[in-house]
Amino acid sequence: MKIAILGMGSVGRGLLEMIDGKDLGLTVTGIADSKSALLDPDGIHIEEVQMAKRERGVCGDKELSAADVVERGDYDALVEVTPTDARSGEPATGFMKRAIERGKHVVTSNKGPIALHFATLQSLARKHGVAIRYEATVGGAIPVMHTLEHGLAGNRVIAVYGILNGTSNFILTRMAAEGLTYAQALLEAREMGYAEADPTYDVKGIDAAIKLVILSNTIWKRNVKLSDVNITGIDMLTNDALRLAEEQHCTIRLIAEAVPEKGILRVAPRILPRTHPLVVENTLNAITIDTDMAGEITLIGKGAGSKETASACIGDLLFIRDIHARGH
Numbered sequence: 363m364k365i366a367i368l369g370m371g372s373v374g375r376g377l378l379e380m381i382d383g384k385d386l387g388l389t390v391t392g393i394a395d396s397k398s399a400l401l402d403p404d405g406i407h408i409e410e411v412q413m414a415k416r417e418r419g420v421c422g423d424k425e426l427s428a429a430d431v432v433e434r435g436d437y438d439a440l441v442e443v444t445p446t447d448a449r450s451g452e453p454a455t456g457f458m459k460r461a462i463e464r465g466k467h468v469v470t471s472n473k474g475p476i477a478l479h480f481a482t483l484q485s486l487a488r489k490h491g492v493a494i495r496y497e498a499t500v501g502g503a504i505p506v507m508h509t510l511e512h513g514l515a516g517n518r519v520i521a522v523y524g525i526l527n528g529t530s531n532f533i534l535t536r537m538a539a540e541g542l543t544y545a546q547a548l549l550e551a552r553e554m555g556y557a558e559a560d561p562t563y564d565v566k567g568i569d570a571a572i573k574l575v576i577l578s579n580t581i582w583k584r585n586v587k588l589s590d591v592n593i594t595g596i597d598m599l600t601n602d603a604l605r606l607a608e609e610q611h612c613t614i615r616l617i618a619e620a621v622p623e624k625g626i627l628r629v630a631p632r633i634l635p636r637t638h639p640l641v642v643e644n645t646l647n648a649i650t651i652d653t654d655m656a657g658e659i660t661l662i663g664k665g666a667g668s669k670e671t672a673s674a675c676i677g678d679l680l681f682i683r684d685i686h687a688r689g690h
């Protein structure tokens with residue numbers, strides 16, 4: 363299967379490394395970063411692109427752009443791994459729409475377009491007979507979408523609960539383990555490279571809420587928006603609160619939860635017994651799906667990382683190749 367990749371950051375580079383190192387049957391015929399692009403219908407030489415990016419800071423020809431790859435590229439699936447713009451979802455949404463209109467499948471790790479324009483993208487994909495898949499947008503490497511779609515097929519999902527943000531989970535873990543203040547734990551998260559210079563989205567619960575929107579719309583097709591989520595972050599949490607919880611053999615975690623029957627759609631710090639399956643440590647993510655037949659299923663794994671996120675994108679690509687591209 364021929365693929366074109368938009369974005370050569372952490373996820374894009376992870377994808378290239380995995381595709382180059384494994385015999386997956388994927389040929390990269392187009393690639394773009396923010397300042398350049400490269401097209402070759404016979405397959406791009408991955409090691410040369412990696413070297414160009416390392417040495418020159420650009421992956422290809424500065425006269426070409428991501429739009430050229432989308433419009434002119436010879437590919438079966440577009441892999442969209444550019445930065446998330448949670449306000450507009452652009453320019454990624456536009457790239458995805460154009461690819462779909464050209465009859466191309468789309469795989470993305472970008473939360474913006476899926477949280478904001480899921481219904482539009484889905485119906486456009488249906489109209490053009492292609493798939494849009496976004497496993498990497500929620501829970502990084504955790505195959506939650508595949509589990510919902512396949513392993514739990516036929517189940518009614520009653521509720522979903524999750525630790526969907528590794529940065530805030532790391533901060534809470536360190537506050538509880540070492541008695542650090544929120545500010546000290548945030549500083550440590552920054553030093554370890556787990557928190558951005560501006561951690562607002564992570565610590566105020568917005569990133570987790572965006573993922574909850576994606577999960578809810580996937581499961582219940584309700585077209586909920588970020589503004590429908592009741593959000594409280596961890597930035598006001600004191601270590602006294604954590605200490606009190608620990609004295610009761612409990613701890614505090616930032617839980618995203620959706621229980622439509624009870625009208626619950628929220629992200630908030632919650633007190634949980636230390637033995638609760640959602641009490642995972644450091645940057646791990648965890649998702650519990652409560653269903654009518656299977657009961658509760660909890661998936662735990664790495665919520666971010668170059669190779670880990672590439673794993674989710676590659677899972678989507680190989681699924682498309684096996685199910686859609688072969689016309690089953």
Ligand SMILES: NC(=O)c1ccc[n+]([C@@H]2O[C@H](COP(=O)([O-])OP(=O)(O)OC[C@H]3O[C@@H](n4cnc5c(N)ncnc54)[C@H](OP(=O)(O)O)[C@@H]3O)[C@@H](O)[C@H]2O)c1
Nearest residue numbers: 369370371372373395396428443444445446471472666667
């Ligand atoms: N990293 C993770 O662990 C992870 C996990 C789950 C989901 N995600 C999501 O995956 C996406 C990519 O994440 P990342 O960590 O790889 O980001 P990143 O390291 O910031 O890389 C983004 C890449 O996109 C390129 N880019 C920016 N604007 C572009 C445009 N208009 N056209 C083409 N390329 C453009 C950048 O180009 P330059 O190289 O020229 O700057 C860069 O190569 C984001 O939406 C993120 O939220 C990431």
